[in-house]
Amino acid sequence: MKLFGTSGIRMRNLSPKIAYKVGSALVSLGYEDIVIAKDTRTTGKLIESAIIAGILNSGGEVTKIGIAPTPVLGFNSREYDAGVMITASHNPPEYNGIKMFNKNGVAFNKYEEEKIERVIFDNNLKYVNWNEVGEVFDDSKAIKRYRDFILNNVDLEKSYNVVVDCANGAGCLVSPYLLADLNCKVISLNSHIDGRFSGRLPEPDEKNLKETMKVVEALGYIGIAHDGDADRAVIIDEKGRLADFDKILALFCNYIVEKTKTKKIVTTIDASMIIDEILDGKAEVIRTKVGDVFVAEKMLEEGAVFGGEPSGTWIHGDIHLTPDGILTGLRVLEMLDYYDEKLYKLLDRLPSYFNIREKLPCKEEDKVKVINYIIEKGEEVFKTKPETVDGVRFNLEDGWILIRPSGTEEFIRIRVEAKSREKAEELLDKGVKLVKEALKV
Known part of the structure; x- marks a missing residue:
């Protein structure tokens, strides 16, 4: 069993038992002084309490920030051994997750996540006696420190009219206020905290932002929309169009x-x-x-x-x-x-190209076989050498194709970009054919 996907742990109805073990594993691996924050999800307190229990029972100490965006947590992690963010980012409200950050604000990599998994699955968790249990501290200044830091590093000459949509997520506590601090005229949408995401779902895509785009278009403002933990932003232009x-x-x-x-x-x-x-x-x-x-x-x-x-x-x-x-x-x-x-x-003024995305079912155990087949056969099909940074990408003069395994689902994903629709469709057809051939091998 794997706990970690492409961006930490994310699960529907995330179990507090898993959260407890993650907290204990962190201390067992030497991260003894940990800062923790959560987004607005209804299960946030439950998961936070479980992680804290695991940390304390292994002798670690915890500083609680409370509800805060991921960038606030990452920024404040520099003062601790590690930071823990409880969030499922853009996933629906029934999901929650755990993402960990190092002292430099960079998320744990695969190697660090695998160490946590090994400690948990090998049951090598550290436990301490009653007189060695850690302590919990509260930090009410974490958001202010982040706001002050950002204000010292951003400089606007003009005052802008902005519509900001925070998706009822953690960005509510920061984004509208920083814009106002920089003398922008701010209209806030979905900027009250609600872990049910009653205003819109946290994925900031065109489907979920239809009403926001209408408001931006009617006003002629700039639009900024966040996901549940505000580590992402999508931009809406003055015509109410979601910026490509x-x-x-x-x-x-x-x-x-x-x-x-x-x-x-x-x-x-x-x-x-x-x-x-x-x-x-x-x-x-x-x-x-x-x-x-x-x-x-x-x-x-x-x-x-x-x-x-x-x-x-x-x-x-x-x-x-x-x-x-x-x-x-x-x-x-x-x-x-x-x-x-x-x-x-x-x-x-920028060129518009044709983009097509496709995904084909592929069992987890077949993904390596498929990608190896694409690497072997694709050079002959596309007449160019592959890039194998993540999956296989073939770059041509008038377009490119990327074939890569999904990190979270049993699919092979294909993305094509080309300067003409005909070229995009040709590349996609070749890619789909190669994947299907590989699955039969």
């Missing part, structure tokens, strides 16, 4: 390269070729596996100041290393200052 994830990422990459003169940008293997085209050699585009921890670790390795995923999970390494949707919203406004232009005009 690839375009807004490419636009920001160009801005940060021009502003900081950095020579390296980190993104994931599923990111668009628009990034390469807009940068046009001004900076190297380095691609990693899908997942914020891979982006953050590559940024540290390469000395890059920015890394982002097309999902809206961006890491502003010149400020801090935790994915931060609140900071992303503010820095998009900084970008508008820099270009002195409406967002919709900036986006409309």
Whole structure:
């Protein structure tokens, strides 16, 4: 059994028994001073109590922040051995999860997560006597420290009109207030705490943001929408359109390269070729596996100041290393200052390519076989050498195809991007055929 997926632990009706063991395992592995926060989910207190019990019973100490966004937890982790965030991010309300952060604000990697699993499954948990049980402390200043830090690192010349939609999540406590601190006129939607997500579901996609987009369009404002723990942001332009994830990422990459003169940008293997085209050699585009921890670790390795995923999970390494949707919203406004232009005009100048996504059922035990087959046979099919950072990607002059195993479900995912619909459909057909062949081998 595996506890960890691509972004910590996430489960429907997450058991407090698992949470207790995770807390105990952390201390058993030497993380003895831990800070903990939770998003707004109704099971947050239950899971928090269980983790704390595990930490205390193993002799560790806990500092509670309470309800707070993931970037607040990540930022404050620097003062402790580790940080624990109780969140299922964009998942529906019946889910909850646990994500852990190191002192530098970077999420635990696969190696660190596997160590926790081994301690739990081998039952090597540490327990202490009654007189060695740890203590619990409360920190009421964690959000203020984060707000002050962000204000010291963001500078807006203009005052913007902003609609911010916090999805009834933890961003309610921070995002609208920071915008107001920077002299923006703020209209808040779904910005009261409610773990049932009564305003909208926490996934900030076009389906869930229809009403928000109508409000933004009617007002002609900029829209910022978060997921449940505010580690992501999606942007809505002045015309009420959800900014294309690839375009807004490419636009920001160009801005940060021009502003900081950095020579390296980190993104994931599923990111668009628009990034390469807009940068046009001004900076190297380095691609990693899908997942914020891979982006953050590559940024540290390469000395890059920015890394982002097309999902809206961006890491502003010149400020801090935790994915931060609140900071992303503010820095998009900084970008508008820099270009002195409406967002919709900036986006409309970028090329639009054809994107197709497909997923094919694949048992967990068959995933390695399928990917190995694609690596072996794909070069002949696509007439180019594969990139194997995460799955298999084939780059062509007028498009690319990525075939990779899902990290959370029994599927092989295919993503295609091309400059024409015909080319996109051709690439997809070839990819689907290869996967089906591999499954028969």
